[in-house]
Amino acid sequence: MTTVLVADDDLDIRELVAFKLAQAGYEVRSAPDGAAALDLARAGGVDIVVLDLMMPGLSGLDVCAELRRQEATADLPVIMLTARAQDQDVASGFAAGADDYVVKPFSPRELVSRVQAVLGRTRP
Amino acid sequence: MTFFAVVVLGLVLVSALVLALAVSIAAVRGLRARREAHRRAVAEPLRPLLLEVAVGEGEDAEAAADTLAALDTAAWRTVEPAVLAVLGKVRGDGQRLLVELLAVRGVITRERGRLHARGAVRRAAAAELLGAAAYAPAVPELAALLHDGDPEVRLVAARALGRAGAPGAVGMDAGDGVGQAASALLAALAGQQPAAPPDVVARSLMLLGAPAAGALRAALGAPSALERLTAAEVLGRLGVAAASRDLEEIVLRDPSDVVRARAATALGRIGAPLAVSALRAATSPTGAAAVRRAAVVALGEVGDPVALRCLWSLLDDGDAHVADGAASALLALGAPGVRVLAEVASQEQDGSPGAVARAHEVVACAVLAEVLPPLLVDEVDRVRRAAATRAAVVSVPGAGPATGAELLGVGA
Amino acid sequence: MSWVDVLQLELLGGTVRGTVAVLVQVLALPVLLYVLAINSSYLVLIGLAGVDMVRYLRRERIRGVEDASASPLTQSVSVVMAAYNEEAGIVGSVSAMLALRHPRHEVVVVDDGSTDATFALLREAFDLVEVPRRLPDDLPVRARIRSVHVPRGGRSPLVVVRKDNGGRADATNVGVNAARHDLVCFVDADSVLDPDALLTVSRPFADDPVRVVATAGAVRAVNGSTLVGGRVADVRMPRGWTARFQVVEYLRAFCVGRAGWSRMQSLILISGAFGMYRRDVVVEVGGMDTSCIGEDFELTLRLHRHMRRTHREYRVVFVPEPASWTEVPATRTVLARQRRRWQRGLAETLWRHRGMIGNPRYGRIGLVALPYFVLFELVAPVIELVGVVLAPLAVAFGLVPWQAAAALALLCFGYAAMVTVAALLVEEVSFHRSQRWRDLGRGLVAAVLENFGHRQLTALWRVQGLWSLLRGQRQVWGAMDRQGLAAGGAASAGTDVVVLPETRGALRASRADGTDRADRTDRTDRPLAGAGR
Numbered sequence A: 001m002t003t004v005l006v007a008d009d010d011l012d013i014r015e016l017v018a019f020k021l022a023q024a025g026y027e028v029r030s031a032p033d034g035a036a037a038l039d040l041a042r043a044g045g046v047d048i049v050v051l052d053l054m055m056p057g058l059s060g061l062d063v064c065a066e067l068r069r070q071e072a073t074a075d076l077p078v079i080m081l082t083a084r085a086q087d088q089d090v091a092s093g094f095a096a097g098a099d100d101y102v103v104k105p106f107s108p109r110e111l112v113s114r115v116q117a118v119l120g121r122t123r124p
Numbered sequence B: 001m002t003f004f005a006v007v008v009l010g011l012v013l014v015s016a017l018v019l020a021l022a023v024s025i026a027a028v029r030g031l032r033a034r035r036e037a038h039r040r041a042v043a044e045p046l047r048p049l050l051l052e053v054a055v056g057e058g059e060d061a062e063a064a065a066d067t068l069a070a071l072d073t074a075a076w077r078t079v080e081p082a083v084l085a086v087l088g089k090v091r092g093d094g095q096r097l098l099v100e101l102l103a104v105r106g107v108i109t110r111e112r113g114r115l116h117a118r119g120a121v122r123r124a125a126a127a128e129l130l131g132a133a134a135y136a137p138a139v140p141e142l143a144a145l146l147h148d149g150d151p152e153v154r155l156v157a158a159r160a161l162g163r164a165g166a167p168g169a170v171g172m173d174a175g176d177g178v179g180q181a182a183s184a185l186l187a188a189l190a191g192q193q194p195a196a197p198p199d200v201v202a203r204s205l206m207l208l209g210a211p212a213a214g215a216l217r218a219a220l221g222a223p224s225a226l227e228r229l230t231a232a233e234v235l236g237r238l239g240v241a242a243a244s245r246d247l248e249e250i251v252l253r254d255p256s257d258v259v260r261a262r263a264a265t266a267l268g269r270i271g272a273p274l275a276v277s278a279l280r281a282a283t284s285p286t287g288a289a290a291v292r293r294a295a296v297v298a299l300g301e302v303g304d305p306v307a308l309r310c311l312w313s314l315l316d317d318g319d320a321h322v323a324d325g326a327a328s329a330l331l332a333l334g335a336p337g338v339r340v341l342a343e344v345a346s347q348e349q350d351g352s353p354g355a356v357a358r359a360h361e362v363v364a365c366a367v368l369a370e371v372l373p374p375l376l377v378d379e380v381d382r383v384r385r386a387a388a389t390r391a392a393v394v395s396v397p398g399a400g401p402a403t404g405a406e407l408l409g410v411g412a
Numbered sequence C: 001m002s003w004v005d006v007l008q009l010e011l012l013g014g015t016v017r018g019t020v021a022v023l024v025q026v027l028a029l030p031v032l033l034y035v036l037a038i039n040s041s042y043l044v045l046i047g048l049a050g051v052d053m054v055r056y057l058r059r060e061r062i063r064g065v066e067d068a069s070a071s072p073l074t075q076s077v078s079v080v081m082a083a084y085n086e087e088a089g090i091v092g093s094v095s096a097m098l099a100l101r102h103p104r105h106e107v108v109v110v111d112d113g114s115t116d117a118t119f120a121l122l123r124e125a126f127d128l129v130e131v132p133r134r135l136p137d138d139l140p141v142r143a144r145i146r147s148v149h150v151p152r153g154g155r156s157p158l159v160v161v162r163k164d165n166g167g168r169a170d171a172t173n174v175g176v177n178a179a180r181h182d183l184v185c186f187v188d189a190d191s192v193l194d195p196d197a198l199l200t201v202s203r204p205f206a207d208d209p210v211r212v213v214a215t216a217g218a219v220r221a222v223n224g225s226t227l228v229g230g231r232v233a234d235v236r237m238p239r240g241w242t243a244r245f246q247v248v249e250y251l252r253a254f255c256v257g258r259a260g261w262s263r264m265q266s267l268i269l270i271s272g273a274f275g276m277y278r279r280d281v282v283v284e285v286g287g288m289d290t291s292c293i294g295e296d297f298e299l300t301l302r303l304h305r306h307m308r309r310t311h312r313e314y315r316v317v318f319v320p321e322p323a324s325w326t327e328v329p330a331t332r333t334v335l336a337r338q339r340r341r342w343q344r345g346l347a348e349t350l351w352r353h354r355g356m357i358g359n360p361r362y363g364r365i366g367l368v369a370l371p372y373f374v375l376f377e378l379v380a381p382v383i384e385l386v387g388v389v390l391a392p393l394a395v396a397f398g399l400v401p402w403q404a405a406a407a408l409a410l411l412c413f414g415y416a417a418m419v420t421v422a423a424l425l426v427e428e429v430s431f432h433r434s435q436r437w438r439d440l441g442r443g444l445v446a447a448v449l450e451n452f453g454h455r456q457l458t459a460l461w462r463v464q465g466l467w468s469l470l471r472g473q474r475q476v477w478g479a480m481d482r483q484g485l486a487a488g489g490a491a492s493a494g495t496d497v498v499v500l501p502e503t504r505g506a507l508r509a510s511r512a513d514g515t516d517r518a519d520r521t522d523r524t525d526r527p528l529a530g531a532g533r
Helices: A009-025 A034-043 A060-070 A087-097 A108-122 B002-055 B058-069 B073-087 B094-102 B107-114 B120-132 B136-145 B151-164 B177-185 B200-206 B210-219 B226-237 B240-253 B255-270 B272-282 B288-303 B303-311 B320-332 B335-346 B351-369 B374-392 C003-013 C016-058 C065-070 C091-097 C116-126 C170-178 C198-205 C241-263 C278-287 C296-310 C332-352 C360-378 C380-396 C402-430 C436-447 C454-478 C478-489 C513-520
Strands: A001-008 A027-031 A048-052 A078-082 A100-103 C077-084 C106-112 C127-130 C145-151 C157-163 C181-189 C211-221 C226-228 C231-234 C274-278 C315-326
Touching: A001 A009, A001 A034, A001 B136, A001 C198, A009 A048, A009 B073, A027 A034, A034 A048, A048 A060, A048 A108, A060 A078, A078 A087, A078 A108, A078 C091, A087 A100, A100 C157, A108 B058, A108 C402, B002 B058, B002 B073, B002 B094, B002 B255, B002 C436, B058 B073, B058 B094, B058 C003, B073 B094, B073 B120, B094 C296, B107 B120, B107 C315, B107 C478, B120 B136, B120 C127, B120 C231, B136 B272, B136 C315, B151 B200, B151 B272, B177 B200, B177 B210, B177 B226, B200 B226, B200 C077, B200 C091, B200 C198, B210 B226, B226 B240, B226 B255, B226 C315, B240 B255, B255 B272, B255 B288, B272 B288, B272 B303, B288 B303, B288 B320, B288 C332, B303 B320, B303 B335, B320 B335, B320 B351, B320 C380, B335 B351, B335 B374, B351 B374, B351 C116, B351 C127, B374 C016, C003 C231, C016 C241, C016 C360, C016 C402, C065 C198, C065 C231, C077 C091, C077 C170, C077 C198, C077 C436, C091 C106, C091 C116, C106 C116, C116 C127, C116 C145, C116 C157, C116 C380, C145 C274, C170 C278, C170 C436, C181 C198, C181 C278, C181 C315, C211 C332, C226 C274, C241 C315, C274 C278, C274 C296, C278 C296, C296 C315, C296 C332, C315 C402, C332 C360, C360 C380, C380 C402, C380 C454, C402 C436
Parallel strands: A001 A027, A001 A048, A048 A078, A078 A100, C077 C106, C077 C181, C106 C157, C211 C315
Antiparallel strands: C127 C145, C145 C157, C181 C274, C211 C274, C226 C231
16 A cells, blocks of 8 residues: 655644545555654655645644655655745755645645656656 | 722622623633534535535536425524535536525625625625626626725725636626726726726636636726736736737837736746737837836746847946846756856856856756756756867867857847 | 921931931931832733734734745845854754744854864864855944855855954844845854744734844743754743842843833833844944943944934834743843943943933833833842842841831832733733743742842842943043943953853853853843843
8 A cells, every 4th residue: 555644734734635645545654744754754664655744843844854864755746735836846846856836725636646747757 | 998998899890890700701612612512513514515515516416406495494594604615616507506595595696786785704705705706797896896986895806807707707608707807996996096906806807717818908008107017917817828919019119118028028927929029119229118028037948049139238238127037037948048157157267257156056056956957957067068178278279269150149 | 396307407416327227317208219110110011922922822823924934035144143152052053043934034153263172163163164255345344354154055045244342233234234134133153042933023024024123032031942953942040049130130121121112112122032123224333332331232222223213214123932041140140241231331321312301302212112222221239229229227226126127028029029920920911921830830939038138139230230331431531541441341242241150041051161151151141131120
């Protein structure tokens, strides 16, 4: 079963994403902040990460860059969840190593299809 | 001992008051805890239903919405805040279902009524909710609220219009909600005093998106400078390429410096190569400082090498902001711009000292901070080596410093 | 026999007892009335603050913070952080500042000639590289700039400027020069900001772009609370009573000093631990004054002065929530130094701007806020100390029966405690950041207990501060050629003060340095000049 890690400091978003992905047949683990997300990702067993861009403490960009830096998680696909759809933010997300992004307020259906698409692209 | 008695009486009174205050603190806290416990007991079990509605797919979602719609009044009152909290966070079917649920529960009608409430905070809160619900039928009422007497209400109304008037809003199919919202928002900037803060209005116009482009372009000809300025700003942010011509016109001819500067920035964001000549004209030394600065930055953003020579000549401009802007703009132009900078930086004897220092600083900062792609770093190295070679053979006749034409080799 | 005759008779008698008797007779009533007046004024201000906070809370949902966090048009902010020997927490606080919720903010750290590993740690954590960037000279700077550093690859919006030591005010001015955004936010190097703090405190600038020139954020005492991922997760009462007294003191002081005055459009003190300004306005008034101890108070006052003089319509707004959290001194020694310094800074600044006091030209600031500060902040500790000394003497000489003296003292204390409890009620109704019942009990006990000892000590320290100023001034005037030096000394992190042991609480128990640092921190996180009465 494919496991998705969801990190967002907003409880509503976290639960909505988790609920939708669970409905779509994924196993979901969630983290309320960047540090917890990193810990969970390092612990292994995660196939894809959905990261909120703006989290206090360790931002989504930081987490993504950190994941890329470490060998074990370097290839882990990352989808950014961001309220800021300006090109520069999207660009810095991609620069940090994100594979795709979804704009908040988000469409749950779109999120699922992006998860599927990214997984399809990155997996052999 | 009457004095003593008075003092003791005062002491008793004060102690009683301290005690009373302490008890009220405890009471406030206790009540809050109880309310929270109650909310949890009622709302938590219903949470999965709410999530089901919010992700909004298929019959399950419809069924969940029906269950929530059928709750008794007391239970609904406890759940309502949770529903409202989720409201602004999803788009698509989920959002539509949530708004339908609110409509069934009478919340929408209630809030529309409150748009005319006596208390300003109530009116504002109602506007906020209808905005979060992206409830398009409320656009006319929200637009009317832009004339409210209370500045806070006008601000919230302006913000709400950006969501209720947006193309994806619930119930947008009928009528021209977007256009209506756009013209109302722009009109809010028309008067002597803007009805709402310009940045809030601009943000809402951005949320309205491309369908608002017509109204925005029309606003470029408005008599109010603030209206023209905001229209230019938003057109740039939205990247409406069709507006380039109008914006060029503004850059060259608008009576207000601020508006011309903003239009130049907008052209940079749109990135239309055809706009370069207008922007170049705007950098002319006779122009206003604000316009020149904006135009220089915009030239970097448009990214057309045609601008190289113009930017190069501005590196030692009398206005330090313009000169710095020109250096950054050259950097933004990529390989050709970086080549010019590196060349200028290496002309220590012949170039203008200001230009050399500035070019050197920008290139060195970029190289050291490793913000340049490797290709460009190689380019810088190559130019530096070439300059070193030239310096070595400078005694040889004919091997003078690089000419402008050489520098601009790529652009020409 | 009128009291004048008594006065003459007793003075002629010339005994100590006679003198005390005269003093008691002349001063007892004024002191009592003063205590009554000052506490009543606090009560009124707390009432105003309560109204203000309720107003603020009612607007919670319509404030649009979510929207502001997503909008590319939100005004950008440069967070300016002066750091001197901050190796213990600098990396954590810079990361936390970078991760605050805001669409576009940068962090400018000014390393004010630290002698510890502050910079080395920053360089390692953020992969800094030195760049030949020149800083604009919008504000005059005294000390030499050594170098400018940015993260490699432009990974995060961070700038670190290294300079020779020149004091907090000078470092802050350098930070303003390096700041590239329209708004500058001054914070302490060890401040912990709530995640939305930057967005919320910058909001008034956007809502009223023409008039708002500065906003003040709330400052709370963090001692005892737990931090998770760079933010305050669980608010708790600290262990020691010294810190506990300060927790309630800060709550009260913010009610009294900030929300109340803001309601009256007369906010004259923006704490250096969390204040935001329009950069152009800071440049216009000349930045922070490097020759002044209370540079944050001085800047706010100068801002008001400038705006009134140039006849501009302007506003200074207090934002009660979210807050910046700061660690308060956990021992008496450091607290004593802090309070001496605050009082000295307060007096110095008021002296410098004495022309504004009572001056109708400065509107409510000149006619209400400043006279109030002089009457109830500057003079308060002196009068309180008079009462504290006089009462036991009067009892000792049998002038007043001890029961009466005790009852009166208790009445005064009781009234003061009531004021504090009223402030706690405002906090409970509004933001209720502390959750535990036990901590509520501790807070209430602290509100009562602080009247027995802590408050008298505070008054003593503050009088000492005033005294040191008077003495210091005489010295400067005596030797004019030393004035520049003396002024410089005061600014450069208080080199005039002697070594003190490290006293910060559990959070940085491991810190080994701390003399200069603790001293410098003293004057930055003040909730209000004179948190005591």
